[in-house]
Amino acid sequence: MSNNLSHLLGRKGINKNLFEELGKAAFETGTPKQEALDKLRDEFLVGKSTVYGTVSFYDFLKPENKGKKVYICNGSACMTAGTQDNLHKKLSANYKEEEIGEMCCLGRCHENSAFHIDGKNYSGNDIDDIVTIRKEKSTTKERYNVGFKGSPILTSEYGSIKEYYKIFIDCLKQSPDELIVELKDSGLRGRGGAGFSMAFKLESCKNVASDSKFIVCNADEGDPGAYSDRYIMEQRPHELLMGMMIAGYITGADCGVIYIRGEYPESVDIITDCIEELIKEKLLGENINGGGFNFNFKVIKAQGAYICGEETALLSSIEGQRPEVRVRPPYPTQKGLFNQPTVVNNVETLANLPFIMKNGGKAFAAIGTNKSSGTKLISLDGYFNKPGIYEVDMGTPLSVVVNELGGGFGKPVKAMHIGGPLGGLVPVDKINNLTVDFDSFAKEGFLLGHASVVCIPEEYPLVKYIEHLFKFTAHESCGKCFPCRLGSVRGYEMMEKAQNENYKIDYTLMNDLLETMETGSLCALGGGLPLPIKNAMKYFENELAPYFKK
Template structure:
């Protein structure tokens, strides 16, 4: 059935996402009309709508939304934020969103199409009157050769035009070889070589191919994609266009999470300007190459960060994970060859093609090459977004870049809710390196830093991770859907009712999730829980059966 929906969605309109139309369909009548246009049952439209938090009628009736991400939770700011919003807007007018990308100062909330944080909660009268804007945050590169946080190598529409013209005059295989030689890998977690992915897709014979940017940055604690979309949008969009040129695609999609309204607006403005300048559309720069792209706005589903769920979402299906193989480069969007890349991966392409592969691969070590964006939360004295060389020691990141901590910290979860939890005594023995982290039993992932203070219970944090996974699971596989729920219940009963749990049982549960889950949501969660059980055992032992 899902295959039929994919094919029908692409056959009717492969340039405008069916999901985008479903998201703005206001009632049953318009749902039925949309279903008729696509030769789908109206139950398919209703099924899709029921999957997403933001399309729930109760959710849409709220006036403001409080961030419930890990960083804000650990900082302990959100109860006060919630109460102040309720006092101003009404008891039933405040909902929740999971991470608004304001982890550098916490106290985050969403109101009327904009995100706020820090002291903004004390400016509600001005916010409601449209007279207040948030203060900027720190953005800085600590790399000798910046590829992402810079405005000299590639930052203007003229830079875009000049480099694109150079690419049109260069053999496609040479462009791919430059990317392969650079060592650029996916920055979304899997770490697959970018040039190789493009090469595989280019080799496929098909009537249509697609380029998709995975900008559904849902990892609480991470705001690197938000930075790139709002401050370096042309870098990301250039990566999309040149990918389309190389693989032979005419259409791209930017899937941006709805929790980032400013990112969506800025990206759409940049796309409009590119079309105006003839850098998107038909016969770009007289090359005979046609390419355009559209923004698809996410509706509150973390699972859409998984590439097959994201593809399902664009097609108008429930965002459920698909079994692989086939991989998207063979059969992806609308069952056609598709490149899906993370925002940071795409943003690095411009400077690599302009400066050459050696400038990139000379940074880092082994397979972890180039630079990496890191997101430091409000427990650092110098919170913010930084670009650093891969291979940089965590000691330098914490003490020199972050300026140390402003509270007593027991551990840091690095790499989002599925990332490893590193105890404070092991932090300074690590380097920012994908392989070094893996060998030490952790995961670098998005390189977001969420500090867990000594005052915050490790058991509560583990319960929070189980609850997050239970809420965000697509529900397709039992190990993730049921395992996360059982884990949440097990720890909840221990905390609330002092009901002891079996150490053997929780490890069996984690093994089942790790081995049996279809994707990294259920399969990745056990790493963080195991880290907590190992390094914070003194907090778990009193709650376990003897």
């Protein structure tokens, strides 16, 4: 059924897609009116349940969102920083309670106290100017450090567009097969979490014959604590755009779709402006630079759902279907967006392509380690003395990131949650055992993931943090498979009861629950959540003991 729907929803092409139309219909009131939904379902020839299923899924479209004027970030970093209760109090003095909603996460993890008004994000001390912000709809400037240790592939300046895009023009003079060789030599692995080979993905899409193919950039950076993709989009946007154009040339795709989370309004604006710039420079469109290659971009602003970062849910989302995870195979490279061959890659992965094409795959592979080549961007939260985005060669000791680049912790910290909600919980005494690369983290029983760092301070109860993780998963679960849909809720209930009632958690029951989620879930949301919880139960057994049966 969803297979047919994908075809049907692609009928009008990417530029007129149901998902965007639903977003437009919700613009004024926060949720689309029934008449608007009826009109759209007639126009797109889909049933009431399809449109309802979509609208009721997203934080920014669903009826509960109606009338909200300000949104407080409820992501992990703002939560452990303990800034949001005070923020709520101050906002309550300016807004009615029913006008205050929640968003997760605004990517302002470096200065916390984050909130969103009228399509703009605020953080740090901005709340103290709330009266002016509300009256004048003014913007403020966030501050975070940017630095590197080793090779600044992604953090160095790239100069003028004309000069920089010579790399792409040179690519057009080579065959896609020649470029694939460079990519293979580079050993580049996906930066979105799974570490999958980029060359393999592009080659398999290239090898499928089709008149229509897509390069989709996954810019749904939903991991609380992560803002490195946002950094690239806002401060190095052409690394990403050129990376997508190169990927398009290699695979034979003529359309690049950038799916950017709605919580990053500034990224949407900057990327849109940069695409305009490329059009003006005649670097997009038909027969670019006479090289016989056509390419255009489409920016899609998401509507608030963490699961849309999972690549198949993301494709369903763009199509306007309820973003449920799809069973693989078929893989997106064979049957992706609107059933056409599609490459889905993370922002940071794609942003590495210009460097590889300019310097050669071997030069890239010479940086980092054998199995994790190149560099990695790391996002440090507000507990560090120097919070910010740091680029390090893969293989750099974690202690260098924490102590040298991040300047150490501002307050006592007991653990770092690295790699998003599905990443490992690293106790601080393990810092010296780890280097920043896929293998070191896997060997020690953690996960590098997207390399975001959320600190858990000494005084923050881990039982509360685990409760937060279960609750987050329960809220974000797409509901397709029961281990995640039910397991996350049961886990949340146990943690909640253990704190508030005369109830102790049964170890065997909890372990069974975690095993079921880990082995039985369709995707890494339900399948990945047990990792940080198991880490917490292993490394913080004494702290958690009072909540468990003896």
